[in-house]
Amino acid sequence: MNIFNSILILAAAFLAVFIEAAFSLPHRLLGAQIDVLPVLMIYAALNTDILTVSLLAVFGGLWFDSLSENPLGISILPLFAVGFPTWWLRDLLLRELSFAQFVLGAGASAVAPALAVLLLLTGGYEPLIGWGSLWQLVVMTAGGALATPIIFGFFDWCNHALGYQPIKETSFRPDREILRDKRSK
Amino acid sequence: MPHSRMFRKKHYVALGVVTLVAVLVLNLPAPAASHLKTGISALFLPLFGLAGNVQQLPGSAIDDLTPRSELVKQLNALRQQNQELLVRQQQSDSLQEENNQLRAQLGWQRQQKWKLKLANVVLRDPANWWKTVQIDAGTRDGVHEGCPVLTSGGLVGRVSSAGLVRSQVVLLGDPNCKVSALVEDPQRDVGVLSASGPLNNSLAELTYLSGNANLKSGQPVVSSGLGGVFPEGIAIGQVVDSWQVDDGLYTQARVKLSANLGALNQVWVVLQ
Numbered sequence: 001m002n003i004f005n006s007i008l009i010l011a012a013a014f015l016a017v018f019i020e021a022a023f024s025l026p027h028r029l030l031g032a033q034i035d036v037l038p039v040l041m042i043y044a045a046l047n048t049d050i051l052t053v054s055l056l057a058v059f060g061g062l063w064f065d066s067l068s069e070n071p072l073g074i075s076i077l078p079l080f081a082v083g084f085p086t087w088w089l090r091d092l093l094l095r096e097l098s099f100a101q102f103v104l105g106a107g108a109s110a111v112a113p114a115l116a117v118l119l120l121l122t123g124g125y126e127p128l129i130g131w132g133s134l135w136q137l138v139v140m141t142a143g144g145a146l147a148t149p150i151i152f153g154f155f156d157w158c159n160h161a162l163g164y165q166p167i168k169e170t171s172f173r174p175d176r177e178i179l180r181d182k183r184s185k
Numbered sequence: 186m187p188h189s190r191m192f193r194k195k196h197y198v199a200l201g202v203v204t205l206v207a208v209l210v211l212n213l214p215a216p217a218a219s220h221l222k223t224g225i226s227a228l229f230l231p232l233f234g235l236a237g238n239v240q241q242l243p244g245s246a247i248d249d250l251t252p253r254s255e256l257v258k259q260l261n262a263l264r265q266q267n268q269e270l271l272v273r274q275q276q277s278d279s280l281q282e283e284n285n286q287l288r289a290q291l292g293w294q295r296q297q298k299w300k301l302k303l304a305n306v307v308l309r310d311p312a313n314w315w316k317t318v319q320i321d322a323g324t325r326d327g328v329h330e331g332c333p334v335l336t337s338g339g340l341v342g343r344v345s346s347a348g349l350v351r352s353q354v355v356l357l358g359d360p361n362c363k364v365s366a367l368v369e370d371p372q373r374d375v376g377v378l379s380a381s382g383p384l385n386n387s388l389a390e391l392t393y394l395s396g397n398a399n400l401k402s403g404q405p406v407v408s409s410g411l412g413g414v415f416p417e418g419i420a421i422g423q424v425v426d427s428w429q430v431d432d433g434l435y436t437q438a439r440v441k442l443s444a445n446l447g448a449l450n451q452v453w454v455v456l457q
Contacts, residue, residue: 017229021308022232022307022308027309027313028447028448033312033313035311051199057203061207062210062225063225064311066226066228066229067319068317069310069317069353069359070312071211072210072211072221073206073207073210076203076206076207077207080200080203080204080207084196084200087196116312117314123211126360127315127360128358128359130382133313133314133383140313
């Protein structure tokens with residue numbers, strides 16, 4: 001993990017929230033907006049440290065709520081509830097496999113909005129829910145699942161192209177170099 | 186050392202801090218939370234111009250491709266329409282004057298002309314469980330909480346919170362936007378326009394109509410003016426169908442909204 005990766009994730013979360021609010025094409029076509037924050041949380045949990053996961057939950061949640069009618073701070077805990085267990089179990093998860101990324105993205109994209117609605121209902125708010133919400137959940141789950149391998153690929157490419165790459169150690173050791181004298185030449 | 190051992194388990198600290206931050210922010214007093222929300226959303230201000238330009242690109246490309254003859258034709262049509270509207274406004278002004286005189290004779294309160302502010306819709310609620318949009322007009326333009334918002338089609342909603350340069354508008358069909366509405370039938374039944382389904386932007390439910398309301402499909406629905414938020418007589422939509430609820434205790438109806446809430450670009454804010 002390097003700091004460049006953490007900054008990149010937070011910047012991507014900021015842009016993702018804005019794009020979700022500014023471009024409503026998925027909402028018009030499919031009846032639901034796809035949320036990328038849970039997917040970013042999965043990436044952060046599998047590839048960075050707990051500090052980045054926490055920062056993403058707090059700032060991502062606050063940015064999302066600031067452009068929404070949600071009470072400020074309601075999205076922090078659902079995001080962290082997705083990120084924390086994933087970070088905890090990161091050594092057991094097959095993060096390199098596209099199928100595993102797909103399943104993790106689907107799970108996160110389904111759990112985070114469901115938890116947010118549950119928190120809203122617990123807090124006495126009246127979100128707009130009905131049978132149509134099931135369709136919206138399906139769209140968000142499928143959209144998040146499809147977006148996950150793409151986002152993983154994008155971040156891996158960014159890290160490779162822009163990030164610090166450690167110099168590979170060679171097997172050459174100067175103290176073991178065979179020095180030949182003049183006679184052998 | 187116990188202290189260092191605690192900090193070695195960073196995940197417990199992170200769990201505690203994130204939970205604490207969430208609980209603190211959620212329990213902020215309403216004015217403080219509103220200010221904080223406005224402050225955080227102001228971080229997105231530099232991106233608004235960018236999004237606006239990107240959205241205007243297709244429009245400007247079409248403008249460039251439109252032939253001059255077509256533009257001249259449109260200009261002439263708009264000039265003619267403008268003349269018609271000016272004549273109608275003169276007629277409306279004389280009727281308004283007559284109305285004011287009659288109201289003065291009866292001792293009724295004089296009706297005020299609406300002060301309108303045109304605003305662009307810049308953002309839509311990213312959460313699927315609310316129906317709100319953000320507009321590029323705020324307290325600097327005279328917009329304040331509760332201002333009705335409409336289009337030429339009809340009522341759209343009301344301003345739920347106003348920042349300096351942007352405001353949030355809660356749309357018809359959102360649980361937080363309830364409107365006292367009147368069906369223009371002989372009985373002039375009054376009900377409350379409330380939340381619709383999460384997927385349908387064009388329909389809303391009109392509830393608490395009287396049990397013996399005899400509604401027919403296509404009857405116009407307008408704002409009743411009760412409650413003091415929305416002025417009287419703004420078009421809302423038309424009745425689609427109706428049914429009795431709770432063994433005839435009251436009637437409920439579905440209303441097709443006049444304004445197209447799914448494709449809002451520009452709206453008028455009634456400053457009053």
